[in-house]
Amino acid sequence: MPDKILVHHLTAWFGAVRAVHDINMNIPQGNITAIIGPSGCGKSTFVRCLNRMHEVIVGARAEGEVVLDNENIYAPEVDPVQVRRRIGMVFQKPTPFPTMSIEDNVAAGLKLNGVNFSRAEKDEVVERCLKQAALWEEVKDRLRAAGGSLSGGQQQRLCVARALAVEPEVLLMDEPCSALDPISTARIEELLIELKANYTIVIVTHNMQQAARTADMTAFLYAGELIEFGETRQIFTNPNRRETEDYITGRFG
Amino acid sequence: MDQPQPLHTNLRYEEELRGLRASLLKMGGLVERQIAEAIDALVNRDTEMARQVIVNDKEVNRMDVDTDETCIRLLALHQPAGSDLRFITTGLKITTDLERIGDNAVNIAERVLELNEEPQIKPYIDIPRMASIAQSMVKDSIDAFMRQDVALANEVCTRDDEVDGLNRQVYRELLSYMAEDPRLIGRATRILFISKYLERIADHAENIAEMVTFMVKGKMIKHMDKKDRGHE
Amino acid sequence: MAAAGTIAIAAHYRYRKAKNLVMMGLTIFATVITLAPLFLVLGYLLYKGASSLNLAFFTRLPAPVGEVGGGMANAIVGTFELVLMAGLMGVPIGVGAGIYLAEHRGTRLADGIRFAADVMMGVPSIVVGIFAYAIVVRPMGGFSAFAGSVALATIMIPLVTRTTEEMVLLVPHELREASLALGVPRWRTTISVVARTAMGGIATGVILATARIAGETAPLLFTAFGNHFWSTSLKGPVAALPVQVYTYAISPFADWQRQAWAGALVLTGIVLALELGVRAVTGGQARTPR
Numbered sequence: 001m002p003d004k005i006l007v008h009h010l011t012a013w014f015g016a017v018r019a020v021h022d023i024n025m026n027i028p029q030g031n032i033t034a035i036i037g038p039s040g041c042g043k044s045t046f047v048r049c050l051n052r053m054h055e056v057i058v059g060a061r062a063e064g065e066v067v068l069d070n071e072n073i074y075a076p077e078v079d080p081v082q083v084r085r086r087i088g089m090v091f092q093k094p095t096p097f098p099t100m101s102i103e104d105n106v107a108a109g110l111k112l113n114g115v116n117f118s119r120a121e122k123d124e125v126v127e128r129c130l131k132q133a134a135l136w137e138e139v140k141d142r143l144r145a146a147g148g149s150l151s152g153g154q155q156q157r158l159c160v161a162r163a164l165a166v167e168p169e170v171l172l173m174d175e176p177c178s179a180l181d182p183i184s185t186a187r188i189e190e191l192l193i194e195l196k197a198n199y200t201i202v203i204v205t206h207n208m209q210q211a212a213r214t215a216d217m218t219a220f221l222y223a224g225e226l227i228e229f230g231e232t233r234q235i236f237t238n239p240n241r242r243e244t245e246d247y248i249t250g251r252f253g
Numbered sequence: 254m255d256q257p258q259p260l261h262t263n264l265r266y267e268e269e270l271r272g273l274r275a276s277l278l279k280m281g282g283l284v285e286r287q288i289a290e291a292i293d294a295l296v297n298r299d300t301e302m303a304r305q306v307i308v309n310d311k312e313v314n315r316m317d318v319d320t321d322e323t324c325i326r327l328l329a330l331h332q333p334a335g336s337d338l339r340f341i342t343t344g345l346k347i348t349t350d351l352e353r354i355g356d357n358a359v360n361i362a363e364r365v366l367e368l369n370e371e372p373q374i375k376p377y378i379d380i381p382r383m384a385s386i387a388q389s390m391v392k393d394s395i396d397a398f399m400r401q402d403v404a405l406a407n408e409v410c411t412r413d414d415e416v417d418g419l420n421r422q423v424y425r426e427l428l429s430y431m432a433e434d435p436r437l438i439g440r441a442t443r444i445l446f447i448s449k450y451l452e453r454i455a456d457h458a459e460n461i462a463e464m465v466t467f468m469v470k471g472k473m474i475k476h477m478d479k480k481d482r483g484h485e
Numbered sequence: 486m487a488a489a490g491t492i493a494i495a496a497h498y499r500y501r502k503a504k505n506l507v508m509m510g511l512t513i514f515a516t517v518i519t520l521a522p523l524f525l526v527l528g529y530l531l532y533k534g535a536s537s538l539n540l541a542f543f544t545r546l547p548a549p550v551g552e553v554g555g556g557m558a559n560a561i562v563g564t565f566e567l568v569l570m571a572g573l574m575g576v577p578i579g580v581g582a583g584i585y586l587a588e589h590r591g592t593r594l595a596d597g598i599r600f601a602a603d604v605m606m607g608v609p610s611i612v613v614g615i616f617a618y619a620i621v622v623r624p625m626g627g628f629s630a631f632a633g634s635v636a637l638a639t640i641m642i643p644l645v646t647r648t649t650e651e652m653v654l655l656v657p658h659e660l661r662e663a664s665l666a667l668g669v670p671r672w673r674t675t676i677s678v679v680a681r682t683a684m685g686g687i688a689t690g691v692i693l694a695t696a697r698i699a700g701e702t703a704p705l706l707f708t709a710f711g712n713h714f715w716s717t718s719l720k721g722p723v724a725a726l727p728v729q730v731y732t733y734a735i736s737p738f739a740d741w742q743r744q745a746w747a748g749a750l751v752l753t754g755i756v757l758a759l760e761l762g763v764r765a766v767t768g769g770q771a772r773t774p775r
Contacts, residue, residue, distance in 0.1 A: 053665065056665055081668050083668075084665065085667075091663060097678060097681075108667065109668065112669040112674075112678070162663075
C-alpha cells in the first residue's frame with residue numbers, strides 16, 4: 001500500500017499549551033487507520049491538523065509538515081479551504097443542517113462551494129452518495145424531509161454522505177459513533193469497511209474494541225506523543241511498548 | 254519482569270485474573286500428585302492407592318470445567334488484549350493438557366489394579382525414572398507458566414527426549430521378556446501401556462511449555478523443529 | 486415504637502402541606518397582581534374606545550378643529566409608513582451588526598459595539614427624538630417622515646443587534662465546523678449556514694422590535710410632527726398614530742378625546758397582533774434553532 005499522507009514533526013498548540021508533540025506517521029492509502037489513546041491525549045487535535053481544522057479555533061496553531069500526495073498542506077501558499085475539499089471530516093455529533101432537506105444536505109457541500117448543477121445532476125449525486133453511505137434505502141422516499149427528522153444513526157450516515165459528495169480522497173472521522181447506540185455503531189463500522197475500497201480513512205476512537213474491529217493500522221497516542229504505530233493485529237496481541245500494553249489491558253491508573 | 258506492573262483499573266477483573274492463576278496452579282499440583290500416587294501404587298502394589306487415584310480424577314475434571322468457564326467468561330465480558338489475552342488463551346489450552354495428564358494417570362492406576370492380581374514379573378527401574386522425569390516436567394512447565402520463564406520452558410522441552418528414550422528402552426526389554434516366556438505377555442503388555450501413558454504425559458507437559466513461550470513472547474513455536482526454537 | 490414514628494411523620498407532613506398551600510396562594514396572588522394592569526388597561530380601552538370604532542375612523546381624515554366626525558386614516562397609514570422605512574434602515578444594519586458581534590466575540594471592536602448598543606437601549610426615547618431633530622430636521626429645514634424614520638431606526642437598531650447576536654450565538658458550534666470541514670469558506674459559512682439557521686430567531690427579534698417602535702411617541706414629536714392631511718412625500722411632516730392620540734388626548738374637545746381612545750385602542754391592537762402573531766408562528770417554543 002503506498003502512503004497517502006506523510007506526517008513530519010507535527011506539533012500543535014492551543015495558545016501556549018502544547019497539545020501534540022513532534023508526531024511522525026505514514027498513513028497508508030485505502031486503509032483504515034485508528035488513533036486510540038486516553039482522554040486528552042491529543043488524538044482529536046492531531047486529526048484536526050490533518051485537514052487544517054485545528055487552526056480555526058482562536059489562538060490555535062500547528063507546525064510541521066503534512067504531505068498529501070507530494071504536496072505539503074501546511075506550505076504558506078496553500079489555501080486551507082482547498083485542503084478541506086480533498087480531506088473531509090465527520091464529527092462526533094451528527095450535524096445535519098437543520099434548515100435544509102435531506103437531499104439539500106447531501107448536496108450542500110457542492111452548492112455552497114458554488115458548483116452549479118442541474119436537477120438531474122443533483123439527483124444523481126444525492127443518490128450516489130446516499131447509497132455509498134448505506135442510507136439510500138431508508139430515505140429514498142422522503143428526500144425532501146427535514147434533515148433533522150432522522151434518527152441519530154441515520155443523521156450520522158447523512159453527514160457521511162454529505163462529506164462524500166464533495167469527493168474527497170481522505171475521510172477523517174472524530175469519534176463518529178460516540179453518540180450512537182450499538183446497532184447504529186455497527187452499521188457505521190460496516191460502512192467504513194466498505195468505503196475503504198475508495199477512500200483513505202482515519203478514525204479517532206476512545207473505544208479500543210472499535211479500533212480492533214475495523215482498523216488495519218492503529219496508532220496509540222499518549223500525552224500528545226505518538227507512542228506506537230503498527231498493524232492492529234500486532235498492537236492488540238503483542239504490542240512493543242509497555243505504555244501500549246498497559247493501555248490496552250486496562251492498567252492505566 | 255523488572256518493575257511490577259500497575260494493577261488493572263477494573264479491580265474485579267484483576268481479582269478474577271489472579272483467581273484464574275491460582276486455579277491453574279492448584280490443578281497442576283493435583284495432577285502432579287496423581288502421577289506420583291499412580292506410580293507409588295505400581296511400585297508398592299498398593300490397590301487402595303490406585304483406587305484413590307481413579308476417584309480423584311473427578312476433582313481434576315471438575316477443575317477443568319470450572320477453569321474453562323472462567324476463561325470464556327473473561328473473554329466475553331472483558332475483551333482482554335495483549336498479555337492478558339495471551340494469558341487467558343494459554344490458560345484455556347493448559348487446562349486441556351492437564352486434564353489429559355490426569356486421564357493418563359488414571360489409566361496407569363487402572364493397569365496397576367489389573368497387574369496386582371498377578372505376581373510382579375520384574376523389578377521396576379525405568380518406569381519410576383520415567384515417572385519422575387514426567388512429573389518434574391509437569392511441575393516445571395507450570396512453574397514456567399506462573400513465572401513467565403521462557404528459559405525454563407525451553408529446558409522442559411528438552412527433557413521429553415529423555416522420556417522418549419526410556420520408553421523405547423522399556424519396549425525393547427519387555428519385548429525380549431515376552432519372546433522368552435509367553436505366559437508373561439499379559440502382564441508385560443500392561444507395563445508397556447503404562448510406559449506409553451508416561452510418554453504421553455511427558456508430551457502434554459511439553460505442550461504446556463511451548464504455550465508458555467507463546468504467551469511470553471507472542472510467538473507460536475509449536476510444531477517447530479527443536480533446533481529452530483532456541484532462536485525465538 | 487413504630488406507631489410513634491409514623492404519627493410524628495404524619496404531623497410534619499400536614500405542616501408541610503399547609504406551608505405548600507400558603508406559598509402557592511402567595512405566588513398566585515402575585516401573579517394576579519402582575520396581570521391585573523394588562524387586563525385593566527385592555528378592558529378600559531375597549532370600554533372607552535370600542536364605541537368610536539367605525540368605518541369612518543379608518544377611512545376619513547381628521548375633521549377641522551371644532552367639528553365632530555372624521556377619522557384617523559392618515560395616522561394609521563403614517564404609522565405603517567414610518568415603521569416600514571425605519572425597518573428598511575434599521576434591520577440590515579442591526580442584523581449585520583448582530584452577526585458581526587456573534588462571529589467575532591472577544592475582539593475589542595465587538596466589545597465596544599456591544600457596549601454602545603446596550604447604552605443606546607437605555608437612552609430615553611425623547612432624547613433620540615431630539616438627536617434626530619438636530620441631525621435631520623434642522624439641516625432639512627423642516628419636519629419630515631424621513632426624520633421620523635431615522636429616529637425610530639435609531640431605537641430599533643440596538644434591539645435588533647442584541648437579539649440577532651443572541652440567536653446567532655445559539656447556533657451550535659458544530660454546525661459551523663461541519664460547514665468549514667466541507668471546504669466552505671468562512672464568509673459563506675456565516676451567511677448560508679449560521680445566519681440561515683438562526684433566521685427564525687432573528688425574524689422574531691425583528692418583529693418584536695417593530696412592535697416596540699410602532700408605539701413610540703416622544704421621538705416623533707420633533708421629527709414627524711404630525712399632519713392633519715395626507716402626506717405625499719417623505720420630506721414633509723406625517724401623521725402617526727401615537728402622536729395623533731397624544732394631540733387629541735390633551736385637547737379640550739370632547740370629540741377628539743373620544744377619538745383618542747379609539748386611536749389608543751387601535752395602536753394597542755396592532756402591537757398585540759404583532760406579539761401574538763410571533764407566538765403563533767413560532768409555536769410558543771423557545772426560539773432556539775435545533
